[in-house]
Amino acid sequence: MTFTLSAAAKSALDQEGSIVVTGGPGSGKTTLALLKAQRLLPTLKPGQEILFLSFSRAAVRQVLLRCNDVLSSSERKAITVMTYHAFCLNLLRSHGRLLTGTPARIIYPGPERLARAEHDGDWDEELRRLADDEGCYAFSMFAASTAGLLQRSVCVRELVSDIHPIVILDEFQDTDDSQWALVQELAKASLLITLADPDQRIFEYQDAIDPRRLEQLRSLISPSEFDLGGDNHRSPNAGVLQFADAVLSNSPPPVTGDVKVSSYYPWNRDATVHAHVLWMLSQLRKQGVASPTVAVLARSNPFVGDISAMLSAEHTYNTAALKPIEHHVVWDAQLTAAAAGVVAAILEWPQHGKTDGVAIALEAVAHFYDMKYAENPSKSAAADAKKYRGAAAAIRAGGMPRPAAAKAMLDAFSDNIGYNGDATADWLAARRVIEGNATLTEIATAARFVRMFRATGEIGGRLAAQWSEHGRYGDARTIVRRTLEVGRVVANEREPSGVLLMTIHKSKGKEFDGVVLVEGQYRGSFFDRREQHPHPASRRLLRVGITRARHRVAIVRPYDALPLYQPSAGVQE
């Protein structure tokens, strides 16, 4: 591929020493970093590699795709693209012994959750103790412990910088405190190429992500700075970026044929969303994109689930009959597996007494929130995990649990579900126990995605075998867990194609031919109601979603939604 570089990009390429490259979505930051890496490759000595650090496996995959565009296969061999987690895991495994005198042991998320459930007291403190005293490292301790290793062992730090004299830092605005401590160590001897877009800061609600991160880097290493600003290589002929920037700055959106904003009434929501996804596919094909990729984005996971149901049904829109659209949901496999675990626990009810049966199901609910917390640490997920674990303990101690969902489960148990050996019907009956509960809808939605693993048949078959042998569902939780463990690998590795549904947060760093952003009326609202006018964090998130499109965007909103441009608080369109 050939790349035309702006003056700022050319200067960044020529500049010696550490640099910071800022720029909006699609301005070419990643591409420029790889071009710079290519230019620096001849300066490497044998055995040295350029290290490209990203936050998630999904982001690593995106960078590897970019590598294919920019670098030859022999050049790619000299660049290691990995997550912070993987980088730290390698270092702790090979040198962790220096910290405690014993070889490092890793606490994987499953065992960690079990230990956490059994632990009385502050779990974060316990994790620090396990790391400092016993050399046992949970995933959340990786970056801090690796930073500690590099602080205490100059030899290891020098070795790391010797192997990786050049380090590229992706999405620097999202670096948390522990990762920052690690970067400070790397900065002592490695040259840093830092990429950032402060306006794509969408994880700021996490306490450890400091909005002043770029300032801190500036005062640490005084890098040369280059701003690719509004360069737009992703959708160069489109008004997509201008529109997104207007949304970000709460200015009147420009008139452009590339972004279509439509509204729906409650009675035609499903058909409107369905029609817009079909419209997007046909517009892209007309534009000459042979097999378009379209992302359908929403703010919350449950609403993504709703949209999947909308696209799976037939509708009539302006007298036209709409056929279901085949699509994939980019869904958190771990959450689905945890939700399926709740259904499985309810399937086991007839073989446990009421106390154990409901307590096990509530512990499975707590486990779901543990998984949610592990994916995206939030105070509410941590509080929910604690609440349901507490409810399970209360029931076991003979007391009455406080959460309404726990009381509802006790009632459901008393009503006697009465399974009959038809695994599918019984699964649905167990799932209805959580579906009927307003506070557990998130789990019910996640459980619906078991079909995403293409594992429903296998789970059904194994459950049916249990029933025919024992007249009950035996260890349904183990059956579900083992089946989904296998399916998970497939779900994670599938390359995106066709119509993909996901949250806006999940779309970060990705690009698609078209984007359809859908706002819900009662959930999945674009503007977080807890935020003050003009909703800066919601606007940053919307801009990330809009700018994922190479060609076109459709925005589908309720008829009474807050306008995208709000000159002052509460103004309606």
Ligand SMILES: Nc1ncnc2c1ncn2[C@@H]1O[C@H](COP(=O)(O)OP(=O)(O)OP(=O)(O)O)[C@@H](O)[C@H]1O
């Ligand atoms: N100089 C260039 N000339 C032509 N195409 C380019 C150039 N730079 C980047 N691109 C293309 O533009 C798209 C976006 O590039 P890239 O991913 O590097 O941007 P980014 O700034 O890292 O984006 P984001 O912050 O949104 O993830 C890619 O498809 C890339 O191939």
